[in-house]
Amino acid sequence: MSANNKKLVILGAAESGVGAALLGNQQGWDVFVSDGGTIKPSFRAMLQDNGIAFEEGGHTEGKILTADCVVKSPGIPDKAEIVKKIRNAGIEVCSEIEFGYRYKGDSKIIAITGSNGKSTTTKLTWHILKTAGYDVAMVGNIGRSFALQIFEKPCEWYVIEVSSFQLDDIHQFRPDIAVLLNITPDHLDRYNYVFENYVASKFKITQNQLPSDLLVLNIDDPAINNYLTTHSIHAKTVHITMDENKIHDEGAFVNKDNLHIRYDGDDMQASVHDLTIKGKHNQFNSMAAGISGRAAHIRKEKIRESFESFEGLEHRLEYVATVRGVEFINDSKGTNVNSVWFALESMTKPVILLLGGQDKGNNYHEIEGLVKEKVKAIVCLGVHNEPIHDFFYSFVHTIVDTTSAKDAVHAAYALADKGDVVLLSPACASFDLFKNYEDRGQQFKEAVRSL
Template sequence: MKKNLIVVLGGGESGVGAALLSKKMGFKPFVSDSGVILNKYKKILVENGISFEEKGHTENIIIQKSIKVIKSPGISREDPLIKKINYLGIPIVSELEFGKNYRNTSYIISITGSNGKTTTSHIVYKILKKEGIHVGIAGNIGRSFSREVLNKKKDVYVLEVSSFQLDDCFKFRSNIAVLLNITRDHLNRYNNSFEKYIFSKFRIATHQNKEDIFIYNHDDPIIRKEFKKYPIVSNCIPFSIKEKLHVGAYIKWNHIFFRNKNQEEIGILNVEKIPLKGDHNLSNVMAAVLVSSTLNVQKKSIISTILELTPIEHRMEKVLNINGVQFINDSKATNVNSVFYALKSMNAPTIWIAGGQDKGNDYEELLPLVKEKVKAIIFLGKENKKFVNFFQDVIDIMVETESLRQAVRIAYLLSIHGDNILLSPACSSFNLFKDYKERGHKFKQEVRKLFYEKNRYFFE
């Protein structure tokens, strides 16, 4: 048993994907989760004859019998069990590296950043697919890389990669790596050290070789400052929405331009025609343009895909307008910088629904926008003391709630015709919901219930 047992810590998407792949590779997987494994994942494990346990770890199996441990990115490296495994010298492998070893001849495009990862990954994937490239998409986007590679081999994989995933990567190499931005996020995971979080993000570039490509946001002051500290040997290509660059992508005459390695300047499209609005989305689009142009994708494939873009679910998603009050679902905004762009885009008085599990946030950058645009704040959950204390001298109306049903109804009671009600939490959802998707779906559900109540006579 010792010779081929692989322990997978965590029974979520990445863990189940790793377990399925390890079985395919001839190992005997054992899934161990400290919490409850969702029924949909239990069903997969049972159907594939994979042993598992939940609500606790059997340490003697993990420590005495496993040849390798694949760790869920949700488990901190500071966890006592992980420290013990490291101390005993049992190899810990990330799910990403495990998947890459199985598909080591495929071309890998990895995209990270505090914000915009999902949007940019989707844009790149759609452009490459339109070009006719045999492409897959996976990672933090919802489907584990290990599970994706079990399907028919793709020539190219687009991976959304989080800092937690990068923490566990020591050999994972991307042919193209994209770093969109770095803002204060998840600092509770990094002992309140911004430097450790920055180091984690730059792993996406420091693992590359000389023939690889590193695409980065020239406008981000943190990236520019920290760039010089790291041993990056890949070909570095910047993008900017603020200044004209000698290489990379930039804005000129209100058009996106790309300068290739031959110093030829190629115009892509008019910024005004891009369906996704806001500077943050423009940066995401430009990063995708750079990836595609670097791969010599035809200009027509890039342009037609961008013109067809629609907002992703839970990101500035307009839900319903109820009697002149617009409800907006921005549940994916789990950090301060995401909320900054959300509030910046508000063109009407806004009732802001926020709160959840604080991740070491600094709300200072939101202060001017909150003063200018927010008329009331509705807090979700029970851990909002820091939030309340920070804004109590700025906002007169602040209400704490314990459910989205309460939050939606109180927000509507405080609104008048022409207002926006914005769910943009700035925090993770774990004290009330399993993830931002469940929070966003619940918000939309409550808004629809409210719409029915206010317009019941139309349905009777």
């Protein structure tokens, strides 16, 4: 793709935007970066060091509307005035993963999406390829941006975590292996509150795939099944499931605590007890990563070895410590109700649950059964805890309010008995009391370690 004298405008100067700007500049585009807010000093320095023009604190329409192509940050919605004007002008809008794809060369892509579990599955898939000695980078929503990786150090393989927002603005992006883990309502404000629009966005991961490509689907997921009744898929599909009867020649399933991966004439088996990440949801994640590894021609022994050596994600069901018989688990990344369902589903001990933060209009009915079964007390960690009290008061007899990680940990520890687990899985965003979910998780861990 020749870019000489063509004008590339980047909207948003965070990780993905700066990556696209550097790659575009390297490839001969005339690049201009525009951010409506303040650019982080580290990103500003990267633009300055590479002689890339930029603005912050607003958008100069005259400069933006002369673009040949606009790379839009996934965080900027289509309803933003500047985006409407760009589209009305007939200017191509693409996401950073789409822009990076155009300069990836002969490299191979494994792309992973889903409402929950995509970060863990991406890291595990990357770990499998890395353990097998592949030249591989982990990019997208986890790790560095795809475009920045291509700019700095192109690899033979990319494992990409992709969100629905990134998929919304793809045109040519075509993964060799695509994984769709699950689809539950999330970010519906970006999809006119129509769940089917969000489902269609997730399935864009396979829209350009050919019969020679692979799509890994969780066939136990109702939204995925529903979509398949009315849409055809061009890629070769393999299924992951808890029900062996749903698998024919190829796919993955769990039977009597054994995880089976059937691919290319082989049936690889691993005990679920040997997986370093626990819970049924992580069995799905492991099946998806294992199938992807087999499709990338990695030997069964290396995949088994990877399952046993994998260290999970920070802030995702992360073991912190055991203090006088009370176990502490950090799941600060659990920012929606479905994530909390997965976290509770994997608990085998009585739970003191830390919930709360910036509520996204949560419907707690989804976790009601698991809370009744497993939760002894709830410690609220947020500014506005009324929705939690209103929903749970009739069947959780102890609900305590706190406004700091330290207070929440002390309150939970006081409520816990030996053999209990204190689980931070908030179901909410963190911005009322913390910078982000990482900050919330770090403060939780520091408070536990200071007990």
